[in-house]
Amino acid sequence: MQSRNPFNSAVVVNPFMRDFDALFRELTQPVRRQAPRERVPAADIIETESGVTLQLDIPGVEAKAIQVKVENDVLTVQAERKAEPQAQGVTVHRQERGFGSFARTFALPDTVDASKVEARYENGVLTLTLPRREESKPRVIQVKVQG
Template sequence: MFDDRLYRAGESVGWTPACDIYEDEEGVTLRFDLAGVEPKDVDVRFENGVLTLRGERKLEREEKRENYHRVEMSYGTFTRSFTLPSTVDAEKIRAESKNGILTVALPKKAEAKPRAIQVKVS
């Protein structure tokens, strides 16, 4: 079962993208709300048991900022870090961006997945 104490939220420099974390028998999935962030401006790394997401949401037409009536969206750099449980298979981590949502799939190692055990009748 997923224990959220195993995850350590990192400090953000400019803003913090929202993250949903989901776990099932196959693995853990992290979904980040990165609307307005170009996939090329996102770096996902796994090192020493820690998954780190870094990136930047840039303000379009920054040179004409004085023409804005209101700026409510957060811009700038961000960093999120999560300490992963040892059950994650680091070699099979995948990241995919679609419609402003970055999905990071963290499959479980085969030995960590639940398995059915047949009961024999004597």
């Protein structure tokens, strides 16, 4: 059986040292720039008696760069996050925050009144309120007792 050299960087026994070694190697590697790609933001869809609420996480996007459109019972959200220009002589070691444009569409249920959709953008979250049509709201019918 062949013995291993404990000082060889390819064999690291301590998990902490292995992680530290991997981090150090990542930090010293040149940055590989990736072309901007289309991103799809995470969305939450919440339904209540009064309607549907749609929330999209789109941090770093200016409100004026967000477009919300309803057409033929389809809701479309489009936006673009611009890349931040880098100063001359600056070295970027890691760039994980993406930039570029996206478009996301949602089919609206028949119960939603598309003419009353409202949009609010706060702290990087776009909240769309989609109220129910009056005729689709649940009604409570009083039972009358005769006799």
